[in-house]
Amino acid sequence: MSLRRFTVCVVLVVVASALVLSAAGRQGSRRATLDTMLFGMVSSAAGQPMEGVLISARAEGKRITTSVYSDERGRYYFPALDGGQYAVWAQAVGFETARATFELTTVDGESAAPQRDFSLKTLKDFTRQLSGPEYMTALPEDTFEHRRMKAIFRNNCSGCHQPNFVLQNRFDEAGWESVINVMERIGIYGNAPRVDSAPLPLIRAHKSELAKYLAEMRGPGPSPMKFQPFPRPRGEAARVVITEYDATASSNTSAYPTQDGSDWMEGVPSAYESRGPHDAEVDSRGFVWMVDSQDNHVRTISRLDPKTGAIKDFKLDQRPATGWAMGSHGVVIDEADIAWFNADGGLGKMNTATEKLEWFEPPKSMSRVGGTLDVDGKGSVWTTTNDGALRFDPKTNTFQEFKSLTPGDECRTYGIATDADGNGWWAQMNCDMLGKSDIKTGKSLEVKLQRRPGFEQLATPRDKELYDLARSQWNSARIWDQGPRRLGADRKGTAVYVANWWGDNLAKIDIRTNKITYYQYPLPGFAGVYDATVDRNGKVWVNLMNGDRVAQFDPKTETWSEYMLPSRGTETRFIAVDNHKPNLEVWTPYWRTNRIARLQFRTAADLQAAQLRSQRLRAQRQ
């Protein structure tokens, strides 16, 4: 599907004046006020207004970055910001990052200077600024072998990390082979490869041809890749306000990553500086509860206060005590504001009001608690296991197990969701299947996904022989696999929505008939549909790990709306909707760079109001 057909639908929401206006006091205050507003104009060096340019602002000494996009006339408007010394930068692919610093005070202050205009200079080599899908789209498909190798690269080298993290580098064939020698054994958490461990079989089997292919595409010599930046955000997508909060590293709670992806010219950051926040949910008071999937000594779950950016850590000690915190991965919050999370094979419980922590362990006859969770309509907590799913009844503190029909060791389990009928669905990622409970009988069912159409034709006889032996293995997959990763259910309807990672689509499954409808993500280049959640209005939100994007799918109109995150290398693995707010807000943690982003959505009317205020402020200064 072409970019032109990528429809941006207009969502009519109540005017979100709170995004632009603040009820705080005015004169002399450094808190956000009506008039601590930053606005300006972005143009090219030739003086042409530029639409869809990202402008970001970060107050000195603070760990919060606010970003907006310029509109069709090149104008941008920030929401009310706290007063203070700010660094502001503007960036677009193909242009050098422009920077400025200034003091933001209330308009009645002497030094008020809320307008900052930027002029962007073109950048000849903009490849390091590109997002993953832009790199993938540049890989040629002119021959059978190019198409085949692109598919193999896609399904073996862009599952643990974004493709632009790989393709921003250039090596000769020997260099690429050395890299793949590490990649075939290293785990996603960076555990040191052992010479006697089993390599990922698909990567090993394709290693030589992958090294040759990558040396052709990103070697020292000429490359057939043709780089073309995607269109910049416009319309609704350009009205979003995105706030990024930095989390401290769990390995050093006074440290933050120095390269956090906020300057696109630096390329995709390494995950080794600081990483970890995997899932996050918002309670009714607006606090964000995050779990850290990196082994550490300080946090099993942490709480972010979005008003201040302060993070408070909570630790469940390993049993027996070792000094390490219990490890976690997923979190869900029920209607009583209880946060449930997995912890070292058990189920953690955090009363978000009293901050009391508890831990429940399944009986030894059952599987251990896995890394993803959901709460059904009756308040039972569902978690994945390697063999299927567990249902925990908080009233009796008892577990019930549902085992996958096809064994977990073969298929693995990742995401989980509970539907309107109270049944659990779990993704068996390596087998392109969904497990499903039948709570009436206590048994399990399974639903099989179709292969990605057209990709069997790219497999050679050797590929097929290999695929008979070596099935998909989390982040290394056969070229025709869908890779159901995480999922969300519409509790008011009859659908579950499955994020098919390798298929880069959303599969809508009717929970009564098991009929499956596939909705391909329209952006070319494998943005990577990772997680799905359904908001209170029945819209489906997905995060796109490889694309530094999130998107909304409207099942009624079958259209997508896309929002580009302000940073490169975000590597998001979860998406949450704050359904408590009058205007929905969306959150997504950046696993790679230890940050978390909040998206707030402005209407055209909001922007008009902002424009009127900016005109008034300009008039007051003259």
Added chain:
Amino acid sequence: MGDITRRNLLVSIAAAAGYPALFSTVAAQTANIDAQTVTYRSGQVDVSAYLVKPAGAGPHPGVIVVHDNRGLNDHIRDVARRLASAGFVALAPDLLSRLGGTGQARQPSPTAGDTTGESNRIGDAQAIARLPAAAAIDDLRAGLEYFGKQPNVDPARLATVGFGWGGWRSFTLATTAPAIRKAVVFYSVSPDTGFDKIQASVLAHYAEWDNQVTGNALWTKEMMEKAGKTFRYYVYPRTDAAFFNDTGSDYVPDAAKLAWQRTVDFLKS
């Protein structure tokens, strides 16, 4: 039905089928074999090993049994006895000897205040993960040298059989020890290099659900063919790693029986 009774029953079934105690516990006193614990030197280390001999002066073909990541336990000793009852001299080294031996491995430094030494005891799987890969190969090579000097062992007919963790070592030993004429690997990958140095024919048994290991069979086959070596592998449907271990939860009797028959046939060929 008790476990031992079940095994004895299986022995009877196997014998009736014509296989000499193929997939069940073999008691030395009833199988006309001689089993003993021996010690051999590997550099500065004494390596303990389980040595089992069949009746008769020999010389018999010799098989080194390389244990999995649980160490030299009853199951591995039983495999050695089964080999002896099939006519092989079997040596099963305890490759945890460097850390105190299977079931005895300890942390390098005792916990302060511990007078019993129990608090620094660690599990065999945890201990084995700390062993440098090269150390186990050194200990196996020394075992091979010791083994070849045994009067009832035919030094021209030496083989290895390895399981899981020991499978990689069984295969790797063959790349460094030309005296090895046959190597058997249960659910384990090959070394990355050294195929051109292998003098042995290699037989591999893989479990269908042991995807990450089994998936590497094609690459191994290609490497062996490129080096002009003999490599045959079998994949056992609806099994996981350790399907051969009749003391574990992943034991699959039919698959284990077939794998054992193929192993014995291969070693005798």
